[in-house]
Amino acid sequence: MKLNKRLWGYIAIFFITFFAINIPIPYYIEKPGSAIPLEPMVQVQDGFHDKKGSLSLTTVRMGPTNIGGYLYALVSPYADVVNVGMIHSPHETDEQYSQRQLEIMKFSQDTAKIVAFQRAGYDVKIKNSGAIVMQLLPGFAAENVLQIGDVIIGVNEAKVDTATGLIEALKGKENGDLVKITYLRDGKEQTVNLELKPLPVATEDGKKKAGIGIASPITSRTFTLPKEVTIKSEEIGGPSAGLMFTLEMINQLSPDDITKGYPIAGTGTIQEDGSVGPIGGIEHKVVAAEREGMKYFFAPSLTTEPGEKSNYDEAVERAKDLDLKMQIVPVETVDDALRFLGKLKPL
Structure with a gap:
């Protein structure tokens, strides 16, 4: 009977350790x-x-953690746990x-x-040369065509020099509109027609703007x-x-x-x-x-x-x-x- 209890205790410890190490949780650990x-x-x-x-x-040092890492961070003065939503967008x-x-x-x-x-x-000498794609929203037209690092240089017939210029070029467009996006990938110019959809975040008046699904672009620059x-x-x-x-x-x-x-x-x-x-x-x-x-x-x-x-x-x-x-x-x-x-x- 004592041997069986000890055996079941070892089994319990094994499974607790296994789950603590292998089951991911929605947190990152920072050290x-x-x-x-x-x-x-x-x-x-x-x-x-x-x-x-x-x-x-x-x-x-930062990376996904498990229950064991989470417990360690709670007692260590040199580690913190951070919800994954604070590290990067749930859309990426x-x-x-x-x-x-x-x-x-x-x-x-x-x-x-x-x-x-x-x-x-x-x-x-600095010259602005487009808007760099930094984040793609799921369910939007850009997700299936564009890649992070692509440089958008035109919307329809309008030239795009900056990230702000890209936002201005899309302003006023409505749900269902098609826009021609001209972009550079690895130095090669390409074009694609993308359909606009309502963006997930509403403006202050409660309305949702239409977009192609690009978030947080930054300005591409050339300089000598x-x-x-x-x-x-x-x-x-x-x-x-x-x-x-x-x-x-x-x-x-x-x-x-x-x-x-x-x-x-x-x-x-x-x-x-x-x-x-x-x-x-x-x-x-x-x-x-x-x-x-x-x-x-x-x-x-x-x-x-x-x-x-x-x-x-x-x-x-x-x-x-x-x-x-x-x-x-x-x-x-x-x-x-x-x-x-x-x-x-x-x-």
Whole structure:
């Protein structure tokens, strides 16, 4: 009898463990990732290398979890669980989300190139060249034809130069209308006729606009740089390394070491005007930077809503909670970061 009870206990433990490991739940787990030096990743033609200090982007380890991971995150100070709906739209698959993140990363790198060369005193000529497809809504005409990364350059006979231009070109169209979409895929121009349907979200007056099923497009740009730049970011996605890419390119364009010999990390999006925007997961990124021995960490201090905490506020709170020794530096623009670096005493 005792043997049977023990056997059934083992069986119960086995099945509990099996279900905890193998049954997916609608949550992602987030943990500190890495602080990755940018100098080996970014190469500016005839750039200055062999600098004593370093500039690093920071990452968050994130992925689907199970019951076991969920329970672990509840007790660990270094992990969080996030509902999958907070990570990506319910209208896109994990594969589509990953592809969208890579496209956003490319856009962020292009913006970083523009800002870096401008701050280094070069003239950069920029030309808007279309609207990049970033997200496709299920059940709409675009889903079966277009792909993430396609560049829309025309609607009917109207030329489309920007994401806003695409929205304007579709404005006033009604349910059932056909529109001719001209787009580029891998540099090849193609056209397709798409039928409009009511979009899922109503406007303030309760009416639903008609659309082809494209969400969150971004502007495609062509620009000319005086030097060639190659960036090998592998499978890292998203816009959050924009500031650090910008600083790394500025450092390679300068004979001086802007880091003054220190290991420096940070995060934040970059806009063409040089402003640094907020990102997600900064509470994990500061931990990753501390573990890699960073001396300073740049954190965005701009907010999107009045009264909300900034990334800088969140980073400082996490640093106090975990007794991190690294200095958190608030930045609103790339110029704030450059001014801070300019005041550092060389090692």
